[in-house]
Amino acid sequence: MIEKSLWHPVALSADLAEAPVPVRLLGEAVVLWRDGEGRAHAWQDRCPHRGAQLSLGRVVPCTQGEGGARLECPYHGWRFDAAGQCREVPALPGFTPPATHKAPIFAAREAHGLVWARLDGEDAGELPAFEAEGDERLRKLNCGPYVVEASAPRLVENFLDMSHFGFVHEGWLGAREMAAIDDYQVEATPTGILATGCKAWQPQSTINSTRPAHVEYSYEVTAPYSAVLVKIPEAQSVGAEGYRESIALFICPTDAERCTVWFRLATADWQRNEAELQAFQDTIFLQDKPVLESQQPKTLPLDLRAELHTAADKASSFYRRYLKGLGITVGVC
Numbered sequence: 633m634i635e636k637s638l639w640h641p642v643a644l645s646a647d648l649a650e651a652p653v654p655v656r657l658l659g660e661a662v663v664l665w666r667d668g669e670g671r672a673h674a675w676q677d678r679c680p681h682r683g684a685q686l687s688l689g690r691v692v693p694c695t696q697g698e699g700g701a702r703l704e705c706p707y708h709g710w711r712f713d714a715a716g717q718c719r720e721v722p723a724l725p726g727f728t729p730p731a732t733h734k735a736p737i738f739a740a741r742e743a744h745g746l747v748w749a750r751l752d753g754e755d756a757g758e759l760p761a762f763e764a765e766g767d768e769r770l771r772k773l774n775c776g777p778y779v780v781e782a783s784a785p786r787l788v789e790n791f792l793d794m795s796h797f798g799f800v801h802e803g804w805l806g807a808r809e810m811a812a813i814d815d816y817q818v819e820a821t822p823t824g825i826l827a828t829g830c831k832a833w834q835p836q837s838t839i840n841s842t843r844p845a846h847v848e849y850s851y852e853v854t855a856p857y858s859a860v861l862v863k864i865p866e867a868q869s870v871g872a873e874g875y876r877e878s879i880a881l882f883i884c885p886t887d888a889e890r891c892t893v894w895f896r897l898a899t900a901d902w903q904r905n906e907a908e909l910q911a912f913q914d915t916i917f918l919q920d921k922p923v924l925e926s927q928q929p930k931t932l933p934l935d936l937r938a939e940l941h942t943a944a945d946k947a948s949s950f951y952r953r954y955l956k957g958l959g960i961t962v963g964v965c
């Protein structure tokens with residue numbers, strides 16, 4: 633399954649503190665925990681001794697003088713070091729567990745305010761890119777998680793889709809009498825697809841909009857379940873400001889027909905508090921959610937004959953071909 637060799641976001645970094653956190657990825661129960669050096673770990677959420685859920689346990693300091701922290705199973709208290717090796721079996725104090733007494737571990741990293749995991753355990757390859765991350769003029773913050781009863785690819789398609797603005801986001805991102813979509817360009821990139829020249833008439837494109845505006849965006853699919861939109865500044869403001877606000881969509885395919893979603897905003901707005909910016913994003917996304925959850929099938933059909941397409945759906949047709957080319961199997965049909 634190719635999805636096991638991709639990095640997926642699984643939790644907000646800020647939510648991973650002292651206690652282990654249970655998450656789900658590709659139908660698999662995963663425990664996240666943070667060791668004494670602050671490094672995040674993602675393991676199978678199942679103790680190799682008798683199958684208890686490790687996330688019900690606790691993170692404890694190492695008592696054998698080696699520093700670091702250990703994950704303690706809730707059932708018989710076996711303690712595992714950061715590499716997954718069992719180091720202590722409380723029922724047998726003098727026993728040194730052999731190398732075979734090991735918890736199955738996955739790979740974990742942190743970026744974009746999120747913990748990422750890779751189920752094949754390979755700590756290799758790149759996470760989905762978010763160019764704005766390094767732009768210090770832009771403030772970054774995450775919105776979500778939103779748990780959605782739909783497949784991750786249906787979510788990505790919704791993010792790329794401008795022709796729903798006038799209906800799903802009427803009065804906010806669009807208006808039904810202004811629903812026409814100008815032609816735009818789509819091309820393949822080394823990691824996904826890029827749509828440029830995407831224009832929309834928007835009554836309230838951001839929390840700070842004071843009047844309707846014609847807004848231009850580019851949309852990039854950066855990985856099978858990740859995408860980034862960049863707001864292209866109006867020509868006269870490019871020189872003056874030079875930055876491009878953007879929003880990344882990061883999706884955890886918890887199951888084939890369910891996912892957890894985060895948005896990472898890169899905004900020039902340093903004034904408003906985080907809760908206000910997040911509330912705007914919540915409002916927009918909660919407009920999408922019921923429609924997304926109503927789509928049948930919940931998985932995305934990769935056979936282009938299975939649903940109908942027009943020129944306005946060019947980005948979505950490209951996306952389906954891209955997933956098919958990669959051999960993606962989760963969340964598609």
Ligand code: FES
Binds near residue numbers: 683710
């Ligand atoms: S089940 Fe984990 S220590 Fe026994």
Ligand SMILES: [Fe+2]
Binds near residue numbers: 796800801916920
């Ligand atoms: Fe939407």
